[in-house]
Amino acid sequence: MKLIIEQILNGLTIGSFYSLIALGYSMVYGVMKLINFAHGDLFTFGSYLGYTFLVMGTAYVTSTLGVWGGMAAAMLIAAAGTGILGLIVERIAYRPIYPAGRLPAVVSALGASIFIQNAIMVIWGARPQAYTSDVIPNYMLNIAGLRINLLQIIILLLSFLLMGILYYVVQKTTFGAAIRASALDRETAALMGININLIIFFIFALGPALGGVAGVMVGIYYRKISFVMGWNYGLKAFTATILGGIGNIPGAMIGGLILGVLEMLGSTYISTAYKDVFVFLVLILVLIFRPTGLLGEKVAEKV
Amino acid sequence: MEALLKIDHLHIYYGSIQALKGISLEVTPGEIVCVLGANGAGKSTLLRAISGLLPISKGDILFCAKSLKKTEAYRIVIDGISHVPEGRRVFSTLSVEENLNLGAFNRRGNPQLVSERKDRVYNLFPILKQREKQLAGTLSGGEQQMLAIGRGLMSDPRLLLLDEPSLGLAPILVKQIFRIIKEINEQGVAILLVEQNARKALAIAHRGYVLETGNITISGLSKELQNNKKVQEAYLGGAALRRK
Ligand SMILES: Nc1ncnc2c1ncn2[C@@H]1O[C@H](COP(=O)(O)OP(=O)(O)OP(=O)(O)O)[C@@H](O)[C@H]1O
Ligand SMILES: [Mg+2]
Numbered sequence: 001m002k003l004i005i006e007q008i009l010n011g012l013t014i015g016s017f018y019s020l021i022a023l024g025y026s027m028v029y030g031v032m033k034l035i036n037f038a039h040g041d042l043f044t045f046g047s048y049l050g051y052t053f054l055v056m057g058t059a060y061v062t063s064t065l066g067v068w069g070g071m072a073a074a075m076l077i078a079a080a081g082t083g084i085l086g087l088i089v090e091r092i093a094y095r096p097i098y099p100a101g102r103l104p105a106v107v108s109a110l111g112a113s114i115f116i117q118n119a120i121m122v123i124w125g126a127r128p129q130a131y132t133s134d135v136i137p138n139y140m141l142n143i144a145g146l147r148i149n150l151l152q153i154i155i156l157l158l159s160f161l162l163m164g165i166l167y168y169v170v171q172k173t174t175f176g177a178a179i180r181a182s183a184l185d186r187e188t189a190a191l192m193g194i195n196i197n198l199i200i201f202f203i204f205a206l207g208p209a210l211g212g213v214a215g216v217m218v219g220i221y222y223r224k225i226s227f228v229m230g231w232n233y234g235l236k237a238f239t240a241t242i243l244g245g246i247g248n249i250p251g252a253m254i255g256g257l258i259l260g261v262l263e264m265l266g267s268t269y270i271s272t273a274y275k276d277v278f279v280f281l282v283l284i285l286v287l288i289f290r291p292t293g294l295l296g297e298k299v300a301e302k303v
Numbered sequence: 304m305e306a307l308l309k310i311d312h313l314h315i316y317y318g319s320i321q322a323l324k325g326i327s328l329e330v331t332p333g334e335i336v337c338v339l340g341a342n343g344a345g346k347s348t349l350l351r352a353i354s355g356l357l358p359i360s361k362g363d364i365l366f367c368a369k370s371l372k373k374t375e376a377y378r379i380v381i382d383g384i385s386h387v388p389e390g391r392r393v394f395s396t397l398s399v400e401e402n403l404n405l406g407a408f409n410r411r412g413n414p415q416l417v418s419e420r421k422d423r424v425y426n427l428f429p430i431l432k433q434r435e436k437q438l439a440g441t442l443s444g445g446e447q448q449m450l451a452i453g454r455g456l457m458s459d460p461r462l463l464l465l466d467e468p469s470l471g472l473a474p475i476l477v478k479q480i481f482r483i484i485k486e487i488n489e490q491g492v493a494i495l496l497v498e499q500n501a502r503k504a505l506a507i508a509h510r511g512y513v514l515e516t517g518n519i520t521i522s523g524l525s526k527e528l529q530n531n532k533k534v535q536e537a538y539l540g541g542a543a544l545r546r547k
Binding site for chain 1: 355378381392
């Protein structure tokens with residue numbers, strides 16, 4: 001019982017990383033009908049930005065802001081930096097080729113992914129880096145006999161808070177309705193006075209920004225980061241997106257959490273080596289029995 | 304009176320296909336002007352060009368004496384032209400209320416104003432008030448048309464472009480829609496109406512144009528068009544009736 005609660009908590013934590021990243025895929029796909037393959041690498045970039053800020057500037061940052069303050073500042077900086085990079089990617093890799101259709105955009109997205117991944121390697125080196133323990137808060141809580149790291153609780157709460165805010169904006173405000181309307185029918189959205197460039201700006205800044213925050217969270221939670229990690233996280237998050245229903249924002253949140261919990265339970269009770277097999281098996285089953293994903297409404301369009 | 308909308312030798316192409324071949328047309332404030340024409344004549348093309356969805360190849364479109372040639376579609380709405388597109392195009396997975404709110408997207412910072420305008424729309428179409436929280440895709444065809452028109456009014460336009468508002472509706476609803484179009488016009492909104500139902504359109508319009516494969520071939524007051532032999536034969540079904 002103790003183990004299962006711990007594993008579910010761990011699963012939700014990883015799941016919230018997947019959810020935060022998945023939101024970027026889903027928002028961009030919803031409006032642009034484009035899979036932003038560079039998104040996983042934007043997440044990595046955020047993680048490295050946080051690393052530079054916290055670890056390289058550790059003495060200064062942690063002594064002035066404290067460990068919690070330093071962590072918050074690192075997340076803000078990663079969010080801003082990754083958001084800006086997201087906008088640059090849109091401008092350079094996607095905008096010039098929108099008129100060419102969707103297939104060229106996929107190729108360009110892959111190109112952007114490779115470019116960013118290699119740029120990270122050139123800047124920070126090919127060897128993995130580590131968030132050092134002096135920048136990471138470490139308080140253990142004792143809740144009903146369970147020893148839980150406070151950091152994990154904070155990460156979970158913060159993820160839920162960010163997702164809650166995004167959910168509110170997208171589902172409850174007129175601006176959010178404009179995002180959903182642009183995803184459904186961009187031309188008619190223009191007839192409502194909606195400037196599509198404003199929507200594109202929003203999704204390409206906010207999606208990567210959330211990914212950047214997840215990047216810092218991963219660094220703080222696992223310590224070790226590497227320039228190729230965006231591939232693995234990107235793939236999982238993309239799977240979560242499909243699981244929840246691509247283009248569907250609550251779906252991305254739920255898909256990520258389910259995937260994280262499945263992964264943890266699978267590796268605890270079945271086999272660590274096969275945890276990914278387990279995850280993708282679930283994906284395949286969902287796609288067979290509910291091709292639109294758990295919350296998706298529309299049948300996916302052809303790429 | 305000074306024209307509200309003035310279209311001057313407008314040419315529109317789809318790739319190498321020319322859809323409009325240099326047409327000119329005017330709408331003055333307070334008018335209902337109808338455009339009649341067979342399928343593929345270019346009626347929707349005309350409305351789409353006015354609302355900025357299509358690039359202008361040659362000629363010009365002036366609204367309040369200002370050229371719209373370089374104005375983006377979302378700006379044109381803000382300037383005061385609202386386009387209710389062919390086929391309703393309501394946002395099906397958004398609620399009725401969200402659809403209406405989007406009609407006033409530019410005024411989203413002023414909830415008081417948006418809510419006043421919504422009340423005006425609900426006055427015109429009380430059924431929409433009852434369906435407020437329902438998803439637009441679950442409305443009947445007639446209700447969706449009312450929503451599309453209501454949404455178009457939310458920007459408080461000076462000119463309303465209506466593309467075949469009666470298409471696919473039961474006769475009783477057609478009658479109701481035309482009555483409401485007249486009512487909207489009486490509240491001071493100029494209307495450019497594209498219709499297949501020529502009889503009903505001419506009955507409420509002040510003036511009309513006939514569009515044939517990208518050219519305007521006949522124009523005049525509604526009365527003149529109603530009495531025109533060619534219009535009677537081609538659009539009012541007169542000849543067909545007589546032949547029977
Ligand atoms: N996107 C497009 N690409 C190429 N040709 C088009 C396109 N849209 C319309 N056309 C052509 O332009 C011409 C005018 O079309 P338009 O839709 O304006 O006609 P319409 O008068 O509105 O017809 P309907 O009564 O059927 O709605 C037609 O010949 C049509 O085939
Ligand atoms: Mg048409």
